[in-house]
Amino acid sequence: MTFAEEPGLSRKRKETKRERFLREMDRVVPWKRLVDVIAPCYPQKGTLGGRKPMPLEWMLRIHFLQQWFGYSDPGMEEALYEIPVLRQFVGIDLGRDLIPDESTILRFRRLLEQNGLAERIFAEVQAVLRESGLILQEGKMVDATLIHASGSTKKRERKRDPEMRSTKKGNQWHFGMKAHVATDLQGIVDAVEFTSANIPDHQVLEDLLAGDEPVVLADRGYDYPQVHAVLAERGIQDAVARRRYPGQKTGLEALKRFNRSVARLRARGEHAFRVLKCQFGYRKTRYRGLAKNGAQMTTLFALVNLYLLRKELWRLQA
CATH class of the missing domain: 3.30.420.10 (Ribonuclease H-like superfamily/Ribonuclease H)
Incomplete structure (x- = not known):
């Protein structure tokens, strides 16, 4: 039994296409600005003494993983359990954190749809590109x-x-x-x-x-x-x-x-x-x-x- 499967503990190896893609996108996505767009519509506390909501940036990163790799809600939950690279991208530590289940992932997507947040995400990305002089x-x-x-x-x-x-x-x-x-x-x-x-x-x-x-x-x-x-x-x-x-x-x-x-x-x-x-x-x-x-x-x-x-x-x- 070893810790070789955990990122950072294995020996040096080749960077895969998925790892390279996620590293590149992690650098260019304006996470803080997008989180600020969604935050007013995102619940801050659990209802009726329920569990605390998952961190907003986690859910946004999971939502983007679904778009990039075509995961369904159940498929996304299972991929987070099975693929260490995806957990690392989201920021989840299996020894400390809970992985959002498929119902939580579904509710987050519906939150974006019902509040028209996809259009606001698109507009915020365009604003970032215009401010950078890239349009x-x-x-x-x-x-x-x-x-x-x-x-x-x-x-x-x-x-x-x-x-x-x-x-x-x-x-x-x-x-x-x-x-x-x-x-x-x-x-x-x-x-x-x-x-x-x-x-x-x-x-x-x-x-x-x-x-x-x-x-x-x-x-x-x-x-x-x-x-x-x-x-x-x-x-x-x-x-x-x-x-x-x-x-x-x-x-x-x-x-x-x-x-x-x-x-x-x-x-x-x-x-x-x-x-x-x-x-x-x-x-x-x-x-x-x-x-x-x-x-x-x-x-x-x-x-x-x-x-x-x-x-x-x-x-x-x-």
Whole structure:
């Protein structure tokens, strides 16, 4: 019997990807400011002589672990028992502290949803990035991505999520919702909206704009007369990629050059979706309804921004 499994007592070994990721994110997440945002809504004492609430920063760290690694509430509780690296990140010592059970983790998530704290977390992260001078003001890129939802009817209600819809992309049908985002020209998410999958991208454009953007870039899904009219009315430079309409025979080379130039700049707007779906593994909704899934994705996009700018934040800290 040895203490080799405990962090700090084992012999020197290789740092794993998970350890490196958690070390990097621990440095860039503004823990104190986020705790201050949540604290007014968090219970300070147990009700009716009950047990004392878990430390708020613990619960916030556990909530972020769920977003990064896709743990369910029961799965998160078991992972904290099984994986020393996760306990170390949260700050839990098994010999001294109690691990929050799945009901406590669930109640904390509902606390964030019911008080609109996901939006406030996103806003606080944006404030940190603006104060650090890491948000570009030269223009915006708008885009949307499909998030799949379960189409199974093997549930208590015997039907699919009523707030999700189907849409056709190419020759394939998708069931779920859409995340509409506006990013700056380096791909950092500045505004987020959520709709059912059947809502066209261009109908959400005005909700994503602040009105003072010098230029807006978008793909051909936004090439509609009403979009061009809105941009012209606000005095915003129109850099929306154009479609080739049936029967069009003139100006094709100029159209290709324009779309290619827009695509080269707009490619950075896809980076947030790459981190969301590939790095954090979020490809399918976990809950029912737009509100719950929207709150989760709002938190995820705040963490995406911190991940994309982690190296710049390190340099500023140094």
